Amino acid sequence: MPDFDLNKLVRPNILNLKPYRSARDDFKEGLLLDANENSIGSSAEFGGLSLNRYPDPHHAELRAEVGKFRNVNPNHIFAGNGSDEAIDLLIRIFCRPEKDPIIITPPTYGMYRVCADSHDVPVIETPLNPDFSLNPELVIQSASENNAPLIFLCSPNNPTANSLNPNDIKKILLETHSVVVVDEAYIDFSIEKSFVDELSSYHNLVVLQTLSKAFGLAGLRIGLAFANTEIIQLMMRVKPPYNVNSVTQKLATEALRNPQIVQKTIRELLAGRNFLEKELGKMAAVEKIFPSDANFLLIRVPEAKSVYKKLSEEGIIVRYRGDQLHCENTLRITVGAAAENSRLIEALNKILT
Ligand SMILES: Cc1ncc(COP(=O)(O)O)c(C=O)c1O
The missing domain is CATH 3.90.1150.10 (Aspartate Aminotransferase, domain 1)
Structure with a gap:
């Protein structure tokens, strides 16, 4: 297990953050006059859902179903409004603007840079080799020299389509003190095993997945992050309380029940x-x-x-x-x-x- 101190990496304002307590944190049933909703009803209907009520902020049913599908304890699972939301939250949790850079390995998915740029977070590029393989030594060196709290790796990689060598990813996980995000948006098409199975071996690992690709639910917006419970709790504290709407939670849960x-x-x-x-x-x-x-x-x-x-x-x-x-x-x-x-x-x- 690598030497990894999460508290040293998290931005102090996030560690001290008093999260918003939403009305649905405490009670879900009863005479609900606590959230300024419309008790008479909703102006549109979908699937028998009470759309006049705010959705479950903890995504309990959805996370339980993801847990069954991926064989992971729901406490290790975060659900977001697309994996783009998870990328944005991770940058906000770990990177102080103008100070703490992220490492990316171009050519790769464009949103890592767009999110970092929008938060004024520096971006250090440690390119893939011309054959699109990782250069783990370069990533490790760059993360250490620049005190980068976050490294983004994408496997299979967009736009190059190849999977990164799992041993190169493991080397980076072992030899950096950074949080390593492995974006597995395309994992269901891959012959490689998901890094979700490695969560107990690497406390600095975050795996991103999405229902936008193999599940064909890009329009619903469901992204997933898998990580140790401390990182998941941080993501839950920082996210907007109702980040995944009721329709999405219901349909995504149903989709996961029909693999x-x-x-x-x-x-x-x-x-x-x-x-x-x-x-x-x-x-x-x-x-x-x-x-x-x-x-x-x-x-x-x-x-x-x-x-x-x-x-x-x-x-x-x-x-x-x-x-x-x-x-x-x-x-x-x-x-x-x-x-x-x-x-x-x-x-x-x-x-x-
Ligand atoms: C590598 C990668 N990660 C994440 C995403 C975005 O996924 P989502 O639809 O869950 O926001 C994409 C979308 O193309 C992608 O290629």
Whole structure:
């Protein structure tokens, strides 16, 4: 177990924070005249929910269901309004503006920097190697030299699609005094095991997951953080009291009770990924298809920006990623439904020949 003192990393104002006590902290039933809600009723209905009442601020049912699904004690689980909320909270908990930097490993998910920038928190870049593998020594050195309380690693990584080597992540977890956030938004498409299973081994580990990808619930906004109870309690104290609405809590809980639907979607998307890899592999103009452990592919084509524009003229929207480090002339393509994948291949065949 690494030497890790959480209290030294948390911002003093957060350690001293007296959290907002919401009306639903104490009583959920009875004659509820405590929260200035509308006791007559709601102006819209959904699924028999009492939408005139504030939602459960502790997300008890949802966290219990996540716990069953991921085999984790609910005390180690935080639910947020998308994992973007968890990223934002972690930066607010650990980083003093203009002082405590986060470490990111470009090319990677853009929200780590956007959140840090919006809080005036410095960002130190320790890039991935050109083959998109981690350079653990560089991350460890950079975190130590800059006293960085937070390191963001993304695996499988967006936009490069590869998983980071778990041993490199473990080395960083062991050899830094920082909190290491492993963003596993795409883990359900990966052959790698989730770091959620490593929570008891590393007290400085936070794993992020989301229901936006494999669960197909991007519109509901559910992000999850898994960590030791002290970090989870800090996140619960700092979050807005009603950060996950009643509809989202109910539908996400139901989705977690039906894992066979998710498993089927994952199988279909992985078959779609294989199809795209095979068809793109036949196109002479496609210079590289980067190995993918996610529900998207990163490919290199000549004049990628112009290919991106031509695809959009055909009504097909992909992401140009050629402006990211080590990603010259690349496009990031989300695996679609079977008919969408065929349409994309048809359009690319036309554009690239
Ligand atoms: C790596 C990564 N993390 C987090 C997110 C955001 O997830 P959510 O929809 O839960 O906010 C994304 C979305 O694309 C992502 O690619």
